Amino acid sequence: MENQKKIVESFDTFKWTIKDLSKLNTNKIYSQDFSLGGHSWRILVYPKGNNVDYLSIYLDAGNLPVGHSRFTKFKLVLINQVNDKMTKIKETHHMFNAKHNDWGFTSFIPLAAFYDRSKGFIVNDTCIIEAKISGNPKLEKKVYIPVSVKVPSKPIEHDDNPLSLDISAxxxxxxxxxxxxxxxxxxxxxxxxxxxxxxxxxxxxxxxxxxxxxxxxxxxxxxxxxxxxxxxxxxxxxxxxxxxxxxxxxxxxxxxxxxxxxxxxxxxxxGMKNYMERSAKVKSAMENVAALEMEMKKLKAMVDAVEVDIEMARRELVKVEEGFEERDLDGELGYGL
Incomplete structure (x- = not known):
């Protein structure tokens, strides 16, 4: 049986304090650049949500060179300044590259909870967000290779991971x-x-x-x-x-x-993304047609009712016109001479 040692993973931390939160007039904000694990990072926040009713928080790797990648395990933390047991922590990993240079959580916490002053995430119009980057020495050793490079066919006998897959975590x-x-x-x-x-x-x-x-x-x-x-x-x-x-x-x-x-x-x-988008359009168009058809039925029913009223009005007209002789309303009445 193999000897197995439990791996204790450590994380390096950057703390970002966002002040005057209520005065922010932007859809997204970046922290200053910071360096952890030998690389430069930023935190990206959508204070009004990234097209959702949730606070959206991401880790951004900046402008990576084309063809290079960076596999990283990290945590994003929203500090509760009233009760640290209520602090929200979410953990994930991602292969950052030039095309996919940010990763995180679109639905980190509902905006209603975030902006509720009684919850403790905002105190004195200030919130605190942390990024924790895996600091395990085994994980810090990263090799950057172009995506187009193929893994050699002969066996690799060293322990360098060409993709830095986070198995040891x-x-x-x-x-x-x-x-x-x-x-x-x-x-x-x-x-x-x-x-x-x-x-x-x-x-x-x-x-x-x-x-x-x-x-x-x-x-x-x-x-x-x-x-x-x-x-x-x-x-x-x-x-x-x-x-x-x-x-x-x-x-x-x-x-x-x-x-x-x-x-x-x-x-x-x-290909399902395009299918889902097309499906949503088809569903919307079908609902629109169904709504218009329903409206048309209502209008037809109204027309039928009006036609009945017209027919009854015509019959009433014939009835009251019987024996009625029209006079010149502008003629003089006279007095018999």
Whole structure:
């Protein structure tokens, strides 16, 4: 049995104090640049929400060179200045690159709760937000490679991770052996067993690589499989599509043969954003037609009712006209001469 040491992960912290919050007249604001983990960052906040009724908070990597990436695990924190137990903390990870240079939480906390002075997130018109960047020495070692660069076909015998996949951040209790190839997150293992049973080449193409490399490769594959297994068509908004695209680009560097069986599913999922947008337009148009048809029925009913009234009015006219002789109303009455 292998010796396993529990990895204690540390985070470096930057604190941003936003004063005069009620006087801000902008949709989004950036913090000053700060350096953590050897890289420059900013915090991006939408104080009125990023098209939602929630405070939106993101970590921004600035202008990364085209073709370079930076995998980072981080936390975003909204400090409760009255009760620290009510402080909101959200954690995630992201592969930052020139195209996807910010990542975080569109729905961090409802705006109603954030601006409620009794909740403690705003005191004296001031709020405090923290960014915590993973400071684990194993995670700080990052290698930047162009997206177009392919992973070499010969085995890699060193421990440098070409994509800095954050496997070491996973608790030991959440890792299980996958067919003797390495320790993989247990959530991914059933999915990997399923696809490897149908496509043995998935395993064969990785057997000659180092154990560390295999763990990175099958973790990347597991992430894509887990995404496709847990997402529904209705979930595929722009943010979800961007996330899947990043996961797919990471996976492609490990030289799996996925063209015939997995890539079509990924491309189908990525196409769901356009489908959802088109579906929303079709639904809106159908609702508009239905509303107009309902209005037309109401108008037709009103016309039918008016036609009945007209017919009754005509009959009444015929009745009262009988024996009636029209006179010249402008003629003199006279007095018989």
């Amino acid at each position: 996973v608790s030991i209790d959440e890792l299980v052996d996958f067919r003797g190839l390495g320790k993989i997150e247990k959530t991914f293992v059933p999915l990997l067993h399923e696809v490897c049973a149908k496509h043995p080449s998935v395993i064969e193409c990785q057997r000659k690589r180092s154990r560390r490399f295999r763990e990175w490769a099958f973790t990347a594959l597991g992430r894509v499989l887990h995404f496709l297994k847990t997402k529904k068509v209705s979930d595929m908004n722009e943010e979800a599509c961007d996330h899947l695209q990043i996961l797919w680009e990471e996976l492609e560097t490990f030289r799996f043969d996925l063209t015939s069986w997995l890539e079509p599913h990924v491309q189908f999922a990525l």
